[in-house]
Every structure is written in structure tokens, then in C-alpha cells.
Amino acid sequence: xxxxxxxxxxxxxxxxxxxxxxxxxxxxxxxxxxxxxxxxxxxxxxxxxxxxxxxxxxxxxxxxxxxxxxxxxxxxxxxxxxxxxxxxxxxxxxxxxxxxxxxxxxxxxxxxxxxxxxxxxxxxxxxxxxxxxxxxxxxxxxxxxxxxxxxxxxxxxxxxxxxxxxxxxxxxxxxxxxxxxxxxxxxxxxxxxxxxxxxxxxxxx
Numbered sequence: 001x002x003x004x005x006x007x008x009x010x011x012x013x014x015x016x017x018x019x020x021x022x023x024x025x026x027x028x029x030x031x032x033x034x035x036x037x038x039x040x041x042x043x044x045x046x047x048x049x050x051x052x053x054x055x056x057x058x059x060x061x062x063x064x065x066x067x068x069x070x071x072x073x074x075x076x077x078x079x080x081x082x083x084x085x086x087x088x089x090x091x092x093x094x095x096x097x098x099x100x101x102x103x104x105x106x107x108x109x110x111x112x113x114x115x116x117x118x119x120x121x122x123x124x125x126x127x128x129x130x131x132x133x134x135x136x137x138x139x140x141x142x143x144x145x146x147x148x149x150x151x152x153x154x155x156x157x158x159x160x161x162x163x164x165x166x167x168x169x170x171x172x173x174x175x176x177x178x179x180x181x182x183x184x185x186x187x188x189x190x191x192x193x194x195x196x197x198x199x200x201x202x203x204x205x
Contacts, residue, residue, distance in 0.1 A: 005056070005058075005059075006023060006024060006026075006057065006060065007024050007025075007057060007059070007060045007061065007071045008021065008024065008062065008069075009021075009022050009062050009069035010022075010064070011069065011094045012067075012094065013067075013095045014067075015095045016095075018040055018041060018042040019040075019041040019042070020039065020040055020094050021039040021041075022036060022037075022038055022092060022094070023037045023038075023039075024036050024057060024062070024069070024071060024092065026055075026056040026057040033053070033054060033055075034056060034073065035049075036048070036049040036092055038097065051098070051099065053073070053090060053099050054075065055073035055074060055075045055088070055090060056073060056074050056075070057071060057073060058071075058073060058074050058087065059072055059112065061112040063115055063120075064115075065115050065120055065137075066091075066137055067094050068091040068093045068100075069094070070089055070091045070120060071090055071113065072087060072104060072109065072111060072112075072122075073087070073088055073089070073090045073101075074109060075088075085107075085109070087104050087108060088101045088103060088104055089101065089103070089104050089113070089120070089122075091138075100138070102120075102134070102138060102140060103143070104122055110124050111123065112124070116131075116133055117133070119133040119134055119135060120133065121134075121146075130145075131145070132144065133146055
């Protein structure tokens with residue numbers, strides 16, 4: 001049986017007035033290739049992106065910012081003597097359906113990605129003092145280390161932290177453990193949503 005590692009995201013393509021589901025996956029132990037499948041709510045169809053990105057997905061964590069899905073990737077280079085692992089952030093644009101790459105601080109694979117103050121933010125869940133923000137999007141020299149408490153990067157609402165459901169309220173500055181979350185390795189992440197009057201389904205002619 002083939003093993004794979006995948007991440008996914010949901011976003012809006014304003015150029016075609018379409019909502020899309022993006023699934024990114026790498027088949028382990030076969031090759032350094034990342035494959036992207038896109039589901040369009042407008043056409044109700046899946047399609048595979050023909051361009052293959054020659055990296056591997058590192059974690060299941062991904063985040064949406066500036067109309068693109070972002071995740072941590074790895075690739076292998078050779079210095080003539082040994083293999084070197086390089087880690088970067090890959091972004092896949094919902095509208096153009098193209099890849100682009102950005103650096104990641106300290107070439108470190110242990111980062112998860114979120115958004116803080118409208119900026120891309122790599123952080124380590126168990127190392128609260130190792131968080132960064134990209135102050136100018138897609139500008140590698142704009143990475144800035146921040147010292148905010150780990151809980152400050154959690155969104156208001158229910159989050160999953162260390163296998164626990166946690167209710168965060170930034171207005172009251174409170175963080176409350178609700179219960180232990182016994183998810184398996186395929187189901188230990190959660191995403192929040194905003195209610196909207198805009199329907200993701202196109203009008204029927």
C-alpha cells in the first residue's frame with residue numbers, strides 16, 4: 001500500500017467567482033514530487049494540476065493567506081559529499097493555480113503555519129519563543145522574530161492544542177481547556193470558519 005502525506009485548504013477565486021478545495025499530497029519513499037488536486041464548487045469537478053512541484057510535503061498543517069494555500073516543503077540537494085535537506089514554504093495560488101516558494105526561518109522543518117495580524121507566521125507548538133512573522137508578504141528579508149505568548153496566535157473560538165480542545169476568547173483574554181481530544185493521526189487538526197451571507201453555490205440559471 002502506498003503511503004502519502006497530505007494537507008488541504010479551502011479558498012475563493014475572485015477571477016472566476018468560484019470556491020475551491022485544494023488537496024496537496026506526496027507519496028512517501030517514491031520520489032520528491034508534490035501533486036495538487038483542485039475541486040471546483042462551480043463546476044462540481046476535480047482536476048489534477050499538470051505541473052508537478054519537485055518537493056515533498058513535510059506536515060499536514062497548511063494555512064490560507066493572500067489567495068493562496070501555504071505549507072512547509074522539503075527537497076534534497078547534494079554538496080558533492082552528502083545530502084542536504086532544504087526546507088521552504090510553498091504557496092499555491094487559488095486564482096492562477098501556480099506554485100511559488102518562500103524561505104522559512106533557520107531552514108527548520110518543525111514549524112507549523114498560521115496567520116497573525118495578516119502576516120504569515122511559522123511557529124513551533126512546543127517552543128513558545130520560536131515564532132516569526134513575514135512583515136512584507138513574499139519578501140524573504142522581512143522575517144521578524146516575535147516574542148508573544150503561544151496562546152496569542154490562537155484564533156478566538158475552539159482550537160486543538162496538545163490533543164486538548166481549548167476555547168479562546170481574545171476579548172476577555174481567557175483560555176479554557178474544554179476536554180481531551182482523542183483524534184487519530186489523520187484527524188488532529190481543526191479549522192475555524194466565519195458565517196457569511198454569500199453562498200458558495202453559484203445561482204441556478
